[in-house]
Amino acid sequence: MLTITAYVPIGMDTQKLISSLFATTVLATFTLSAPALAEGVDAGTLIENTASATFEDGEGSKTVDSNTVTVRVDEMLDVTVTSQDSGPVAAAPGEAVLTYEVTNQGNGPEAFTLTANPAVAGNDFDTTITAIAVDTNGNGVYDDGVDEILTGPETTAELAADEALTVFVIVAVPGGVADDDTSDIELLAEAVTGTGAPGTSFAGAGVDGGDAIVGATGADGTATGSLLIGITTVDLTKAVSLVDPFGGTSAVPGTVATFTLTAEVIGDGSLDNLVITDGIPDDTTYVDGSLMFDGATLTDASGDDAGEASDAAGISVDIGTVNGGDTFEVTFDVTID
């Protein structure tokens, strides 16, 4: 290719020169346009075709070019939506977030109108759509106050050909749902230019005034995300055992009563800030230093460990974050006055 400048266009060398020129020019075009070839050439691309002939007549070798025919590639409208959640999203009454990806599968820039449908057939319950947001900071996680919430009619910015956008659908889960209830939320994306059967054409609506034509996806796409209710509760039981001053189990002054609080975490999710508290019953006195958590003694003072206790305030044990299936035991002693 670099040798092209060595040719001198005189006399019989013309033919050689022309074929070398084609080699150079076309190879260059081919190479430079390669990155656009992955998913279809961009809308607005010009396809130009020229043939060239060499031949010999009585006067020697000659060259003739054809006219150049040019056609412009029109805009194809195609979009896909996929759910980005690896499975059903664990949810409880309150806010839940579903994540989707909208990809412009067309060959030109296009914006898409988004519609979230919470009332999918087969749902155990329906959510209420709070908002549709785009992943402004690109971290794949919904950040309240950071990620832009779309205002109605919810429409994305123009996406370049092959560009993908992460979209969040924020829903409100109603009260009264039961554990293991599921609900699907469907996100629909539609090309702003138009949708329809593949092949539907929108004259002049494409790139550079070309046409826009609906591709195989119908220029719309949907994906379904799911919520799974995992209500997590704590089942707290309290038991007492008595040891009287005489070795029996009667409740008389001086009897030591040992209270056992058992907390069982039920459900599939987790809970934050679980704190077990209990008061000291009237006519009893807390036995100093008797507070225990899962068999280990806790001090009565506050701040040095998870527990604190006093005759006036009762006992308190801060367990923190707990998961479904966990069980905890807190014990303390009082004496009957």
Added chain:
Amino acid sequence: MNIFQKALATALFVATASMAGPALAQEASPVSLSGDVKAVVTSFDAEGNQSVELVEPSTIVPGDRLIFGTDYANTGDEPVKNFVVTNPLPGPVRLAPDADAELVVSVDGGKSWGTLSGLAVTLEDGSTRSATHQDVTHVRWTLAEIAPGENGRLEYPAIIR
């Protein structure tokens, strides 16, 4: 890349400058070449019979099929010999898979020629693989002689990338 661009610029400049020579010769050319392009529209009637129609390309998108044609004619009064028509494929199209297997093509920008089945592509690591329709950069037709007044048509099918 920078060196490549410079070299390309030089090559294109020379190309422009030197085209003046052949252009003069064309005025007296006894051969005319006329190019056209048609879009291929395949449709099915109610009985499921397939019909193929060639139309002016109005709306075309990636995946569509085009037929590039070149009409040639010897308008002089002498026969012309060694008539070779070279057609570089536009970058946005690839040769259709059902193109004539006997068509002489190049996969290296016009340096070497042959039928597709006999050509190979050299990869970046130096190894080679058989060339495919995707790789074709040029097509070429050779006619030994065109008699005075004789004309004909050359075509190749392409798919928009």
